[in-house]
Amino acid sequence: MKVLKIATAGSVDDGKSTLIGRILYDTKSLTDDKLEAIEEKSRQRGFDYLDFSLATDGLVAEREQGITIDVAHIYFSTPSKSFIIADTPGHIEYTRNMVTGASTAQASIVLIDARNGVIEQTYRHFFINNLLRIKDVVIAINKMDLVDFSEEKYNTIKNEIEYLASKSEYKGQNLTFIPMSALQGDNVVHKSENTPWYKGETLMHHLEKLDVEDINDASQTRFPVQTVIRPKTEEYHDFRGYAGKLYGGDLAVGDEVAVLPSQTKSKIKTINFFDKEFQEAKRGSSVTITLEDNVNVSRGDMLVKVNEEPTIAKELTATICWMDKEPLKASQKYYIKHGVNDAQAKITQLSSIIKTDFSGIEENPSELVLNQIGDIQIKLSKPLAFDSYKNNKSNGSFILIDPKSNNTVGVGFIK
């Protein structure tokens, strides 16, 4: 079964949790016990309607404050597809958790309160979706019941977002606008009679027919070695397998490959998955391969097809989203994790802060604080084999780790 990962984004009280609850309710994915719990709690708190956020806000602090602090993952399926929705927080101070939820998503839903229109947080969410290059973005214009299902309101918001999209560097995006009321169920799973002027699909119908493909499909073969498998048993005396997950492209027995960064060449001898051998491996599979020659390969090395080599360098330029309370400053040192590879990294230049309302950049800032996005240059302690993020999401992204706290402090998108 195909799995579609979706992230939601939207400001506080735009109704993200309500929307998810509505989807679960209308697709009959809420089990009786969970529904009863929601009904009982809503009654206890004296609400007029069912508070679906009670289904997704899993932390005490979230229920106390009525906000989402961290990503919740919600699961449901229809006959043709499984869905994972990352319900991400809308508050500006939890932007890093929004990035966490959105980073693995193939599609994204940005909620806008029809009464308020496009606000600063919308810019930010739209910007992050574009930075992550999420291909399918649904602009859910919610709470239409509170603006009398006005087509004019809908069009104003649509035009504003289209204007933003025109300013974005990423042009491969499919934007879909849907007027809805998550609370009352208009155009979420069932088509609404309140919006006769809207000729498009319902949200679920749109998600149902989305292809579970992503940008990596067209990318070249990248096989980072996670671990070397050496059984050291009588039966597999000389077995030396390289285990990893195939990012992009494909691999077949007999393919000529280069081991990076050493650039030693060899050929694929076998492709194993558990107790079976295969002739070919497709993108996304976690396989174990063996090579014709006894070459030196260890964790962090990458196998690629000869003549399809990525950049191999000891420095790189990237856009970074900062996720730590302690600001990023030029000349600081971090660990860099690039896929399964590690190195030390020194920030050689903090070139700019990028404004998330698409209004431009601030050049040569002194630091980058929590939730800011900027361009940096990095010097590495050893060469890494990388692509640009636009060509390969997995091989074009990295995280920075603070050696003092061990925390993940930033996520980078290689230029």
Added chain:
Amino acid sequence: MSNTTIQVDALESEAIYIFREVVAQFEKPVLLFSGGKDSITLVRLAQKAFYPAKIPFPLMHIDTGHNFPETIEFRDRLAKELGVELIVRNVQDNIDSGRVKEETGRYASRNMLQTETLLDAIEEFGFDACIGGARRDEEKARAKERIFSVRDDFGQWDEKNQRPEVFDMLNGRIDLGQNVRVFPISNWTELDVWSYIEQENIEIPSIYFAHKRKIFVRDGMIWSADDAVVFRDEEEVVEERMVRFRTVGDMSCTAAVLSDAVDIAKVVEEIRDSSISERGARIDDKRSEAAMEKRKQQGYF
């Protein structure tokens, strides 16, 4: 038979990737194994991740002493067949020495007491990564958990300050004394697990299939009446019904469901059509809205 491509399911491939990251990033990992369907699934995934080498870490069971005998028998046999070390630590030992106090009364359960024994064992062996079969679809506090979830040396989960986990890069750097709880099947649902067990033809303990059992009904839940560890009032009526267990936690807090599902295919069908969630049969979760979150803050799995 096509033998030219590998069609690995995305969830399986992701889980195998996570297992390999654990072995590469940690010195002393352990797989927490209860003999239940989720941890059995983990074992199969671990086998696949390192094949043809053996699973490169031990299995550990924190035994409450109130487990179903079928599960214990299954646990010991599986470990033997795999040739993997099985560590068992008993909650009873901590009760005997007075470190923890057993609950009494009709809702008494040893579930909470497991935490202490687990933390002791982590310290005893110096485990830096504990792999578990928790899934985000089980419970709403679970839904918030990262795949690599850092715990301090008291085993505590700081739910408001979790590390960002972006793309599939897993940051396993920790300080001495900390450990990481790892959840390779975070993104699986109960139905995914059952479908996988069916697809892979994995053996599971017999109590997952419908069988005749003496039961009694309390608070709308079906309790096993055969087992001395389950508290029963004299007026609670015992009857014999066809039941099975959807989860195999501690006997004292795991309710059965009425079922005719005698094989995997029927179990999958039953789960697909079920209108009750899996945790609906876990009595401990019903204690309060935040029961799971509170247990996790204290170091519970």
